[in-house]
Amino acid sequence: MVQFVHPSTEDITLSGVLSALSDPTRLSIVRSLISQKECMSCTEAAPCSKMAKSTLSNHFRILREAGLIRTSKKGVEHRNELREADINARFPGLLKTILKFSDDV
Numbered sequence: 456m457v458q459f460v461h462p463s464t465e466d467i468t469l470s471g472v473l474s475a476l477s478d479p480t481r482l483s484i485v486r487s488l489i490s491q492k493e494c495m496s497c498t499e500a501a502p503c504s505k506m507a508k509s510t511l512s513n514h515f516r517i518l519r520e521a522g523l524i525r526t527s528k529k530g531v532e533h534r535n536e537l538r539e540a541d542i543n544a545r546f547p548g549l550l551k552t553i554l555k556f557s558d559d560v
């Protein structure tokens with residue numbers, strides 16, 4: 456059985472969050488998750504349906520290890536949710552600011 460690593464809120468670092476969000480694909484995944492306000496599968500949140508599953512898995516692993524998402528397994532599907540409350544507790548307004556300015560690019 457797959458065990459997912461999720462850092463505690465206190466262990467989420469600014470450098471880890473910024474590094475994870477520096478990739479346009481991961482930023483797009485976070486944007487999808489924040490707009491849905493519910494759990495999504497990896498393929499539902501993916502910005503490109505033709506992306507290799509191994510590449511997509513790597514992007515979700517980086518987001519998870521940075522503390523941005525929480526992944527759970529439901530049947531054979533991995534469900535992902537944004538840890539918005541945890542990020543806002545650690546770095547108030549950071550996600551909102553990043554997503555606002557990334558829209559302008």
